[in-house]
Amino acid sequence: MSPSGATVDQSGALARAETVICCEELTKRYPGDVLAVDRLDLAVFPGEVFGLLGPNGAGKTTTAGMLTTRVIPTSGKAIVAGIDVVAHPALAKQVIGVVPQTNTLDRALTVWENLYFHGRFFGLNAKEARTAADESLETFRLTERTKAPVMALSGGMAQRLMAARAILHRPSVLFLDEPTAGLDPQSRIALWEILDSLRDRGPTIFLSTHNMEEADSQCDRVAIMDHGRILALDTPAGLKESVGADTIVTVAATGDLQELAQVLEAKVEGATKAQRVGTTLQLHVKGAPGVLPQVVNAAEHAGFVLSDLSVAEPSLETVFISLTGKELRE
Amino acid sequence: MIPTDTPLDAVSTRCEFPQPARSTVRASWTAFRALLLRDLVVLRKTMGVFIPRTILQPFLLVFVFLYVFPKIGESVGGSGPAASEFAAILVAGVVGLSIMFQGIQAVALPMVQEFGYTKEIEDRVLAPLPIWLVAVGKVTAGAIQGLIAAVIVFPIAAVVHVQTIQINLTIHWPLLLTMLPLACVMCASLGLFFGTRFDPRQVPILFGVIILPMTFLGGTYYAWEALAPVKVFGWSWLQTVVLFNPLLYVTEGFRAALTETPHMPLYVIYPVMVGFSVLFLWFGIKGFRNRVLT
Numbered sequence: 220m221s222p223s224g225a226t227v228d229q230s231g232a233l234a235r236a237e238t239v240i241c242c243e244e245l246t247k248r249y250p251g252d253v254l255a256v257d258r259l260d261l262a263v264f265p266g267e268v269f270g271l272l273g274p275n276g277a278g279k280t281t282t283a284g285m286l287t288t289r290v291i292p293t294s295g296k297a298i299v300a301g302i303d304v305v306a307h308p309a310l311a312k313q314v315i316g317v318v319p320q321t322n323t324l325d326r327a328l329t330v331w332e333n334l335y336f337h338g339r340f341f342g343l344n345a346k347e348a349r350t351a352a353d354e355s356l357e358t359f360r361l362t363e364r365t366k367a368p369v370m371a372l373s374g375g376m377a378q379r380l381m382a383a384r385a386i387l388h389r390p391s392v393l394f395l396d397e398p399t400a401g402l403d404p405q406s407r408i409a410l411w412e413i414l415d416s417l418r419d420r421g422p423t424i425f426l427s428t429h430n431m432e433e434a435d436s437q438c439d440r441v442a443i444m445d446h447g448r449i450l451a452l453d454t455p456a457g458l459k460e461s462v463g464a465d466t467i468v469t470v471a472a473t474g475d476l477q478e479l480a481q482v483l484e485a486k487v488e489g490a491t492k493a494q495r496v497g498t499t500l501q502l503h504v505k506g507a508p509g510v511l512p513q514v515v516n517a518a519e520h521a522g523f524v525l526s527d528l529s530v531a532e533p534s535l536e537t538v539f540i541s542l543t544g545k546e547l548r549e
Numbered sequence: 550m551i552p553t554d555t556p557l558d559a560v561s562t563r564c565e566f567p568q569p570a571r572s573t574v575r576a577s578w579t580a581f582r583a584l585l586l587r588d589l590v591v592l593r594k595t596m597g598v599f600i601p602r603t604i605l606q607p608f609l610l611v612f613v614f615l616y617v618f619p620k621i622g623e624s625v626g627g628s629g630p631a632a633s634e635f636a637a638i639l640v641a642g643v644v645g646l647s648i649m650f651q652g653i654q655a656v657a658l659p660m661v662q663e664f665g666y667t668k669e670i671e672d673r674v675l676a677p678l679p680i681w682l683v684a685v686g687k688v689t690a691g692a693i694q695g696l697i698a699a700v701i702v703f704p705i706a707a708v709v710h711v712q713t714i715q716i717n718l719t720i721h722w723p724l725l726l727t728m729l730p731l732a733c734v735m736c737a738s739l740g741l742f743f744g745t746r747f748d749p750r751q752v753p754i755l756f757g758v759i760i761l762p763m764t765f766l767g768g769t770y771y772a773w774e775a776l777a778p779v780k781v782f783g784w785s786w787l788q789t790v791v792l793f794n795p796l797l798y799v800t801e802g803f804r805a806a807l808t809e810t811p812h813m814p815l816y817v818i819y820p821v822m823v824g825f826s827v828l829f830l831w832f833g834i835k836g837f838r839n840r841v842l843t
Contacts, residue, residue, distance in 0.1 A: 249843070287675065290843045302569070313569035313576055313677040323671035327591040333672075336590075339583035340676035342576055384672065 238262040238298075239392055239423045240269070240286060245295035247281050247447075255281040257447035258295065263423060268414065270438030271427040272535060274547055278447035279427035280320065283396045286425065287317050300391040313341070316390035316422070320397045322377050324369040330380060331356060331365045334387055341388035351387055359383040359413070375406025382413055386422065393422045399433060411437060431535040431547055443539055450542045459533045464491050464503035467537050468514055471499045471527035479523050486517035496540050499527075503541070569677075577678035581686055584673060588690035592655075599694070600701070602654060607643040607702045608709065610769075614639055615710035636716045637808040640706040642769035644807070645799035647702040648695040649736045649767070653760060656691035656740030658752070664840050665749035674841045684741060684837040688830065691737030692730070699729060703807075717809060724806035724815070731822050732799045738829035739795060745836030767796030772804060774811050795825045 240263035247256040256278040263269040271279045284290030285297055288308035297304045304311040325333050334355050338348030356362045359379045364372065372380060378398060385393060395414075399407040414437055417424065428434050434441045435455045442452040451458055472479055480493035480500055489507030493500060504510050511530060518525050531537075539547045569576070592599060615636050663670040673683055707718060747755050768791065779787040791797050798821050804812040812818075 284843065289674070289841070307573070309573045309577060309677055309679045310569055312675055313571065315675075317675055319671060321668055323668050325587075325669050325672060326667055327594070327669075328587070332590070336583060336587045337672060337676075339586065340580045340673065342571060342579045342677070 237264055239265045239300055240425060241296075241298040242282075242286075243296040245282070245285060245297050246293045247278075247285060247290060248293040255447055256285070256292075259447070259449060261442065261449065263425060265423055266421060267439040268418065268424040268426060268437055270434040270441040271425070271444055272429070272431060272434040272441050272539070272547075273427075273444035274429055274545075277429075277444045279429075279444055280396055281447075282444075283317075283394050283425065283427050287315055287394050288312055313388075314391040316385035316388065316393045318378070318381050318385045318393070318395040318398050320400060322369075322374075322381070324372075324377060324380060324384075326368070326370055328369070329366050330361060330369055330372065333369060333380060334384055337384045337387050343388070355383045355387055373406075375402055375409060378402060378406060378410060379413065382410065386417065390422055393417070393424045395424065395426045397428055398426070399428070399430060407433075429547060431539070435535050441535065443535070443542060445539075445543050451538065455535060458535060458538045462503060462533045462537055462541055464505045464533055464537075466504040466507070466510055467531050467533055468502040468504060468510060469499050469527075469529045469531070470502060470514065470518070470525060472518060472523045472525045474523050476500050479518060479521070482521045482523075483514060483517055486520075487513045492541070494541065494544065496544070496546060501537070501540060503533075503537075571677075573677075573679075577682055580676045580678040581682055584676070584678075584683065584686040585690055585693075587673075588686070589693070592690075592694060603647060603651070603698045603701055604705055606650065607647045607706055610643050610646075611639060611706050611709045614770075615714055619711040619714060632713075633715045633717060634810055636710055636714050637718060637810050638772055638804060639770060640703075640716060640718065641803040641807045641810075642767075642800040643706045644699050644703050645732065645796065645803045646764060646767070646769050647698045648732050649739070649763075649796050649799060651695035651698045651733075652691055652736030652738070652740035653743065653755075655694040656687055656737050657744035657747070657755070660687065660741070660744030661747050661749055661752060664745070670841070680838050680841060681834045683841075684834045685830075687744075687837075688734065688737040688741050688833070691740050692733035695733035695736055696729060699733070718807050719809050721806050724802075727819075728802040728806045731819070731826065732802060735795060735822050735826040735829065736799065738826050738833055741833030742829045742836065745833060745840050763794055763796050766791050767794050768800040768804075769796075772811055773797060773801055773813050795822075795829075798822050798825070 240261065242259050242261040245256060245259040245261070248254050259282060271282060273279050281290055285292050286299055286304060288304050288311055292305060299311055300314045302311040302314065325336070328336060331352050334352035335348045338351045339345070343351060356365055359382065361376065361380060361383070364376065369377065369380065382398070399410055402410065411433070414424065426433070426438060438455060440452065440454050441458060442449045443458070444450065451461065453461065470479070470483070476495045480495060483500070483502050484490050484493045487502065487504060487507070487510060489504045489510070490502055491505050492503040502514065511528065514528065515525060536547050619632065674680065676683070707716060710716060743755060773788065773791065776788040776791065777785045779785060798813070798818050801813040802818045802822065804810055805815060805818065
């Protein structure tokens with residue numbers, strides 16, 4: 220489903236009228252003067268999968284916390300599905316579902332009971348909750364574990380159960396906070412499949428992640444966040460285009476990388492930018508086939524010894540690097 | 550603190566989404582009942598632990614004081630009228646004590662764990678009711694457990710003793726039926742207060758430094774009045790100090806409700822217990838909010 224708001228610009232009254240999540244100057248300052256989220260403005264449209272991409276400590280979890288009533292903002296406004304979450308948290312909780320970062324399943328209950336009681340908390344009667352729990356276990360392929368204690372679940376299963384729990388009451392907005400952090404690749408793919416299946420059912424999905432592949436493949440729009448601020452916001456394709464290059468060459472070499480950057484920028488055809496990232500150099504190139512020989516020649520001509528060389532298309536990681544000068548990974 | 554129906558202006562008119570189907574009050578009430586149901590289901594599942602944990606301490610107390618001591622001729626026991634009066638005092642004290650332990654075991658300890666390691670309370674915190682009501686739900690469930698404990702413990706305490714001891718119990722129903730719920734709510738609130746203020750590493754301190762003196766100086770083994778002779782410079786210091794112990798009012802209250810032995814005036818017991826309940830509940834809810842919200 221293509222988000223109805225994707226064609227609407229992010230600012231302006233039209234976008235506002237259609238936002239399902241709306242933050243205005245949302246700020247959280249923790250004791251000790253730690254500014255976790257800094258005057259955040261955000262508009263998420265109905266039905267879209269919205270990604271918040273950033274490194275650990277960027278303020279993603281705090282943002283999700285504020286939107287899900289768990290973190291009290293220092294200032295600013297947060298509206299979810301038309302409800303002011305700060306002023307009316309209990310009302311807002313009716314329409315949101317949360318898949319948290321850590322395992323918060325009720326250990327005193329079985330797998331099935333976790334779903335059943337969640338349904339009861341959200342106003343389903345006994346019969347409805349039973350049916351919902353049964354169906355949900357089937358959908359999430361957990362039926363065999365119905366009576367198991369939740370402690371007996373693997374990490375991937377626990378995550379599936381938490382996802383099942385979060386959507387059991389059919390929330391308007393589903394928040395997933397780093398849902399695949401710490402999961403094995405197989406469980407990660409399983410969770411992505413679940414996200415895919417949810418797209419047609421309608422909840423707006425707010426996904427925070429530091430996994431650029433996840434943001435790229437799952438999200439309709441992605442906001443790149445660092446130090447509590449949003450640095451860029453667009454569709455994954457739009458973000459990658461914004462880099463202004465179609466090829467990214469990563470170079471490892473001996474010698475002064477800063478000097479090498481100048482050399483490559485000047486000598487390689489179509490080079491738009493060269494940037495030092497950690498111990499490597501990233502060269503952005505646009506519309507120039509056969510760039511590798513040029514890089515090798517230019518570098519060797521200037522007396523550098525290349526120890527590694529790789530070529531890739533721009534990724535969200537590239538976008539992050541070009542915005543912050545540092546890598547997304549911790 | 551009472552949830553009111555959310556006024557219309559709370560809902561931004563510029564958004565067109567399926568709005569919450571239910572008012573906050575209705576949703577909160579449903580969620581509250583479901584939270585209680587969850588706690589009672591967990592209690593049922595853990596009955597095998599609940600029963601021994603609940604009856605063992607009271608049983609051992611009456612067994613040692615009212616059975617073993619009289620048999621081996623220890624002075625506290627004996628077998629005259631004095632022994633019978635002591636027995637009546639102890640039975641009432643033991644019922645009060647078991648309620649207090651429920652407050653700790655049913656509310657405080659699980660909460661310390663949930664906040665400390667497991668974080669499993671999160672899902673209940675995200676249920677559509679105000680945070681304070683989640684805390685009140687915990688207290689209510691704890692109070693129910695206290696009630697069950699009292700009902701189980703009382704007959705045991707009343708029958709375990711040597712034949713030579715006559716326990717003269719007189720049940721004052723109006724007192725018992727008011728004292729029981731009040732004591733249960735106060736002790737569960739105390740549990741909430743402790744549960745939100747201790748982390749798992751501090752549990753030994755909770756037991757060793759707070760609960761232990763509370764139980765020994767909480768009037769379980771003696772009536773408050775009987776402490777008068779413990780004096781320094783003519784001041785009954787112990788009698789004064791123990792007034793700060795909430796358990797004292799519970800045991801004195803049960804003495805009034807279950808026996809004919811002397812006890813503190815009721816016009817002191819009731820207001821103080823209500824006061825302690827409000828105090829613990831207030832600071833307990835405050836602590837709970839601080840733990841679940843940042």
